[in-house]
Amino acid sequence: MPLVMKSCWNLRLTLKPTINLSILDTQLKQCQCLKQFNQILSQMILTGFITDTYAASRLINFSTHSTFVPFHHSLRIFNHLHNPNTFIWNTIIRAHLELHNSPHQALNFYKLFLFENANIPDNYTYPILLRSCAARVSQFEGKEIHNHIVKFGFDSDVYVRNTLINLYAVCGNMVSAREVFEESPVLDLVSWNTLLAGYVQVGDVEEAECVYGRMPERNTIASNSMIVLLGRKGLVAKARQLFYGIQGKDMVSWSAMISCYEQNGMCEEALVLFVDMNANGVMVDEVVVVSAISACARLSVAWTGKSIHGLAAKVGIEAYVSLQNALIHLYSSCGEILDAQKLFNGANYREF
Numbered sequence: 001m002p003l004v005m006k007s008c009w010n011l012r013l014t015l016k017p018t019i020n021l022s023i024l025d026t027q028l029k030q031c032q033c034l035k036q037f038n039q040i041l042s043q044m045i046l047t048g049f050i051t052d053t054y055a056a057s058r059l060i061n062f063s064t065h066s067t068f069v070p071f072h073h074s075l076r077i078f079n080h081l082h083n084p085n086t087f088i089w090n091t092i093i094r095a096h097l098e099l100h101n102s103p104h105q106a107l108n109f110y111k112l113f114l115f116e117n118a119n120i121p122d123n124y125t126y127p128i129l130l131r132s133c134a135a136r137v138s139q140f141e142g143k144e145i146h147n148h149i150v151k152f153g154f155d156s157d158v159y160v161r162n163t164l165i166n167l168y169a170v171c172g173n174m175v176s177a178r179e180v181f182e183e184s185p186v187l188d189l190v191s192w193n194t195l196l197a198g199y200v201q202v203g204d205v206e207e208a209e210c211v212y213g214r215m216p217e218r219n220t221i222a223s224n225s226m227i228v229l230l231g232r233k234g235l236v237a238k239a240r241q242l243f244y245g246i247q248g249k250d251m252v253s254w255s256a257m258i259s260c261y262e263q264n265g266m267c268e269e270a271l272v273l274f275v276d277m278n279a280n281g282v283m284v285d286e287v288v289v290v291s292a293i294s295a296c297a298r299l300s301v302a303w304t305g306k307s308i309h310g311l312a313a314k315v316g317i318e319a320y321v322s323l324q325n326a327l328i329h330l331y332s333s334c335g336e337i338l339d340a341q342k343l344f345n346g347a348n349y350r351e352f
Helices: 003-008 021-030 034-047 053-065 071-080 086-099 103-116 125-135 139-151 158-170 174-183 189-202 205-214 220-232 236-245 251-263 267-279 286-299 302-315 321-333 337-346
Strands: none
Touching: 021 034, 021 053, 034 053, 053 071, 053 086, 071 086, 086 103, 086 125, 103 125, 125 139, 125 158, 139 158, 158 174, 158 189, 174 189, 189 205, 189 220, 205 220, 220 236, 220 251, 236 251, 251 267, 251 286, 267 286, 267 302, 286 302, 286 321, 302 321, 321 337
16 A cells, blocks of 8 residues: 555544545446545545445445455555454455455454454355355365354354355265255255255265255256266266256256267267257357267267367367367377377467
8 A cells, every 4th residue: 555545544634524425436436447446545544434334345345356456455455444344354255265266364364353353244254154165175164164153143044054055065075965954944946956966076866866856946957967967877868868858958958968978988979969959059168069079089080070170169169278188189089190280289288
């Protein structure tokens, strides 16, 4: 923070405020660079408006999401605030997790929050912390947070419970995930999808089918998850039946079924479905194209692979590393060494 701005924190002026929430919102909407932001900050400090907790929360929320305000700048502002409210703490904790990929620091700031703050966490605090634990795959820390959730009385909040289910599922503890699920006073679609995703992750077909069968509303996300699991387990007939039963198939539905065919050696079926996908006007991504290219490599049909390569270039996904590796494997295994060499030499990144 510039020296002039830093000194402003210690000024005690009796000037009539020249800024209010309406003016602040307008200024933040128009703010496009760090210099403009610092001018707004200086004005808030000089007028004493920075002591307005709601105004300070707007400023912190803007700065942490801004592309031109360095995060350490936001932290300096935060450190000078007197008794920041829970929303401000949540904003800083969330910024550590989501914007700076630092779940460890997010958890550290929560500890600081409990130590320094007169306010208490709320139902928005704990999902951030549970996601931080999930990012670290730390069940130990997650259980500590779970205890705090119960202590502060947020264990009946559906959003908090759904994030708890996800934490335990990510850590592979489906017993605890199921307990949280079964004890939930309210279950929504996210609750069901999260539990199902956990069983898919650990590869438990029996329990996944049980949950899927009990779902009050089987949406496309749930059906896609089941197709992925069934494909991994070689249950192609069940996966196919599910796929053709989906009313609103999305790109993931098609991709999951094509991958299912390819993983189980049904490469001709995979390519036929890929053609059908394009005929239905469904947009492709690098994941489904990699599956189709892998099917081509298994069948040694370089000419089909070249057509798919052309499609990838047309839609702008040719540069993905996974796709380039799949194409290099296709061309080299089919004897198209020059094409493989050309791709290899032009690759921005090479996996060894």
